[in-house]
Amino acid sequence: MPHSKPKARLFVDAALxxxxxxxxxxxxxxxxxxxxRLAPGDAVLVFNGRDGEWRARLEDGGGKRRALAVDSQTRRQAAEPGPWLAFAPLKKTPMDFVAVKATELGASRLLPVFTRLTAARRVATARLRANTREAAEQCGRLSLPEVAEPVDLRALVAQWPAGRRLLVAEESGGGVPLARALAKAAPGDHAFLIGPEGGWAPDExxxxxxxxxxxxxGLGPRILRADTAALAALACWQALVGDWHDGPPASER
Amino acid sequence: MPHSKPKARLFVDAALxxxxxxxxxxxxxxxxxxxxRLAPGDAVLVFNGRDGEWRARLEDGGGKRRALAVDSQTRRQAAEPGPWLAFAPLKKTPMDFVAVKATELGASRLLPVFTRLTAARRVATARLRANTREAAEQCGRLSLPEVAEPVDLRALVAQWPAGRRLLVAEESGGGVPLARALAKAAPGDHAFLIGPEGGWAPDExxxxxxxxxxxxxGLGPRILRADTAALAALACWQALVGDWHDGPPASER
Structure with a gap:
């Protein structure tokens, strides 16, 4: 079966x-x-964020070094212009979770941000990157979200790029309901900012x-954990503004 | 400080x-x-799903049995008519996650459903209930979602209640985009059905x-894990149809 459906999909650095x-x-x-449990000759899909997605075969290499031989392109590279997600760092499990789910939900950049009431003081960005890579392999993305080095909130807003709107999740109920804010939004150039479990300091x-x-x-009357809020915001963005809004082109199916 | 903000919120069975x-x-x-680390006299909020939310004090009881004395009502009981979430059982960690997040996102009922390609064969409903209870305490709900005993898909649809729409997440791309389906939806009486990690059998x-x-x-072009799909669907429902759509009444703040 030379064209059986590949069982594995890998992000690689090499040119394809x-x-x-x-x-x-x-x-x-x-x-x-x-x-x-693939054997030599079995098919694998590969992507590198630049050259689209390709079909490759596991080579029958001697020695320890395993390699793939690239055959043919299965998808052309396309822009993946999802929103940025800026978030106060969390404990290990919920932060893993945010990295994985944000990748599945099409975020294009993850920005850890220290706020006044953020408990965590360090961010394992290598771990975040590993999570985004595995999620991108599994969900079919053509690129990984960029994982930025952590910054303080003050630095984040001081360096904010012109033309990108920042939607700040406000737990105290004073914000514009999310669907109403998104109804006015144009595609691209958005970011969400999710505060820490301890909430925003009032002056922040x-x-x-x-x-x-x-x-x-605003994300409704219930108090959402930070990871839930991050996911919910990204899901609503995709449903209302992003690539869930209309079905993908038939040629992609 | 007799009226300091209570640090704990508990679901109880007793009448309030x-x-x-x-x-x-x-x-x-x-x-x-x-x-x-509360001491006798410290305030606690309690709710039981029937009598609203009340302020209580930790009593200075001797012996091992701890008790609360109920003071005054802080919120009246209100209906929490969120959608049902029917889902193929998952492994322990993602299933815990679904129970917690679905509670935060206002689901009114969780229904584990065995489908053809569901790997799990048992559901720890007591564990699901414990998860919903803790999440309801923390997110401020006035009731717990009901956790139904697991059923086969065939039984689920055979007993389906008249008047409730069932929105089935379809991973193959043929479904109506979620926002479009929800734009036509009226509040209440909806349910989502999320298939297993292995997907739907075609005839199912x-x-x-x-x-x-x-x-x-449809939930967009990326392949979402089942837990992500469940959350995303509930978040979009609340944002577009449920209680996020307009801010809560000012009196509640």
Whole structure:
């Protein structure tokens, strides 16, 4: 079955094109051989965020170094212009969760932000990147979200790019209902900012609300955990503004 | 500070009214004394799903049995008519996650459903209930979602209540985009059905689509894990149809 559906999909760094060879690192080799139990000749999909998605075959290599031989392109590279997600760092499990789910929900950039009441003081960005990579492989994205190095809230807003709106999740009930804020939104160039479990310090929120690029948005009457709020905001964005709004083109199916 | 903000909020079984006494079980006593470090006289909020939310004080009881003395009502009981969430059982961690997040997102009933490609064969409903209880305490709900005993898909649809629409998440791209399906929806009387990680068997999905109360809905071009799909659907429902759509009444703030 030369064209059976590939069982594995891998993000790689190498350039992709007809006849290209792609070396696998130790964890990828383990995954294809031990977890997915693929044999030489079996098909794998690969993408690198630049050259689209390609069909490749596991090579019958001697020695320890496993490699793929690239065959043909299955999808052309396309822009994935989802919103940015800025968020106060969380404990390990909910932060893993945010990285995975934000990738599935099409965020284009993850920005950890220290706020006054943020409990965490460090961010394992390498771990966040590993989470986004695995999620992108599984959900079919053509690129990984960029994981930014953490910054303080003050630095985030001081360097804010012109033309990108920042929707700040406000837990105290004063914000514009999310669907109403999104109904006016144009595609692209949005970001969400989700505060820490401890909430916003009052003067932080006052300062944010005065910024011309900020809209404070409300996520209903229940108190959502930070990870729930992040997910809910991204899902609503995709449903109302992003690529869920109309079905994908038939040619993609 | 007789009216400091209570640090703990507990779901209890007892009837609530002025002067009522409420015994705490061992885990609640541990939580208020050891985790929250409350002392006799400290305030606690309590709710039971029937009598609204009340302010109570931790009593200075001798012996091992801890109790609360109920003071005054803080919120009247109100209906919480969120959608039902029917879902194929998942592994422990994502299922915990679905129970917690669905509670925060206002689901009124959780229904585990066995489908053809569901890997799990048992559901720890007691664990699901414990998760919904803790989440309801933390997010400020006045009731717990009901956790139904698991049923087969065939039984679910055979017993389906008249007048409730069932929105089935379809991963293959043929469904109505979620926002479009919800734009036509009236409040109340909806349910979502989320299939297993293995997806729908083709004949299952065909049979579902033929049912007069079913709408197959699409959640965009990326392949969402089942837990992500459940959350995303509930968040969009609340934003577009439910209680996020307009801000809560000012009197509630």
């Amino acid at each position: 094109g007809p006849g290209a060879g792609v070396g696998l690192d130790a964890s990828q080799a383990h995954y294809v051989e031990r977890v997915m 929120l006052d300062a944010l609300r005065k910024l011309p690029f900020v809209t404070a948005v | 009214g002025p002067g009522a006494g409420v015994g705490l079980d061992a885990s609640q006593a541990h939580y208020v004394e050891r985790v929250m 999905l065909d049979a579902l689509r033929k049912l007069p109360f079913v709408t197959a809905v």
